[in-house]
Amino acid sequence: MRFYYRPLARDELNHELIWLAVSLGSLALAVAWFALRLPWPHCLFLAVTGHPCVTCGATRAAIAFFHLDFWSAWKWNPLVFAALCGLSIFDAYAFAVLVIRAPRLRVVQFTRSEKSFLRLIAVILLLSNWIYLLSRPRGLF
Amino acid sequence: MVAPPAGSTTAAPRSGLPWDERHSKGLFHGFIETLQMVLSKPGAAFTVMRREGGLGEPLLFGLIGGSFGFIVYLIYNLAFQSLGMFANRNNPLTHLIGAGIGGIVLIVCAPLFVLIGIFIGSVILHLCLLLLGGAKQSFETTFRVVCFAGGSVNPLLVIPFCGGLIVGVWKIVLYCIGLARAHETDTGRAVLAVFLPLILCCGGVILCAMLFGGIGAMMHNWNP
Ligand SMILES: [Zn+2]
Numbered sequence: 001m002r003f004y005y006r007p008l009a010r011d012e013l014n015h016e017l018i019w020l021a022v023s024l025g026s027l028a029l030a031v032a033w034f035a036l037r038l039p040w041p042h043c044l045f046l047a048v049t050g051h052p053c054v055t056c057g058a059t060r061a062a063i064a065f066f067h068l069d070f071w072s073a074w075k076w077n078p079l080v081f082a083a084l085c086g087l088s089i090f091d092a093y094a095f096a097v098l099v100i101r102a103p104r105l106r107v108v109q110f111t112r113s114e115k116s117f118l119r120l121i122a123v124i125l126l127l128s129n130w131i132y133l134l135s136r137p138r139g140l141f
Numbered sequence: 142m143v144a145p146p147a148g149s150t151t152a153a154p155r156s157g158l159p160w161d162e163r164h165s166k167g168l169f170h171g172f173i174e175t176l177q178m179v180l181s182k183p184g185a186a187f188t189v190m191r192r193e194g195g196l197g198e199p200l201l202f203g204l205i206g207g208s209f210g211f212i213v214y215l216i217y218n219l220a221f222q223s224l225g226m227f228a229n230r231n232n233p234l235t236h237l238i239g240a241g242i243g244g245i246v247l248i249v250c251a252p253l254f255v256l257i258g259i260f261i262g263s264v265i266l267h268l269c270l271l272l273l274g275g276a277k278q279s280f281e282t283t284f285r286v287v288c289f290a291g292g293s294v295n296p297l298l299v300i301p302f303c304g305g306l307i308v309g310v311w312k313i314v315l316y317c318i319g320l321a322r323a324h325e326t327d328t329g330r331a332v333l334a335v336f337l338p339l340i341l342c343c344g345g346v347i348l349c350a351m352l353f354g355g356i357g358a359m360m361h362n363w364n365p
Binding site for chain 2: 011013022025029043045053055115119123126
């Protein structure tokens, strides 16, 4: 796995611009959805089993996060909290490189064992998040 | 330059979909021919689909098909609700109309919903493929599959009442075939990648259904 900085190539996707725009657009839609008090979809897994799924509490974690109540966001769903932290860092980086026209950070050349390790980490994170949510008091979600 | 991802194959160049020739065929004919090919021969369509060449062209196809389908769906909903049908409290459209948001505003915003849906759907599918080791090509390939599958199947929302169900099922089938052919990965991985978001959120429901189905089948076999 190699990290390096280089200017955007001519035919290369401008990932920074694309994902900054998509995340801000999604945020704007979510804010509008809330402002209009539209109903959020209900979790089928929770409705049938009475237990939370891996993504349960994501909406409330996001609301707490954007109200800067990070502890509540973490408690609602640690994985969603971590994802929102990562997205915020990415957005700040993307905004900075687009404004100052800086070289782009790219991660390339993953070996087979690095890929397997990253997959294992992702599975462990998903499972531990789910175990944490299942350990929370019933009726919370 | 960026090295090709490990495990990628040096395949023969792909001839492309009719949409890539729309400058000579015309926009309408290019769109219809691509739609027909993707819906009737998805295996062949996603085998010839180009895997790279920018996001703009597939995005335009996905936006046209998706916006058309979404707008038709909105019009049906608005028409049925004005007749007092399907006006339930959990339908966001009912709330929007109650909040004084006109159908025109929704129709104008339709491409924005479709645009964000395409990007978020593509990134979720690509992450699932990466997790399962099925992503043999770049994100752009997954994005193209989502655009051409969605752009082709979403216009079927013109079918009243059951259009949504048909589009939902057909889209899942197209994603499975499209990801398998475009990434040149095995079909099992592609199918699992498409169903992984569902399994993560509704895994218990599927497991319970399988468990009860299995128990039911066993009890049926035990009966004399
Ligand atoms: Zn849930």
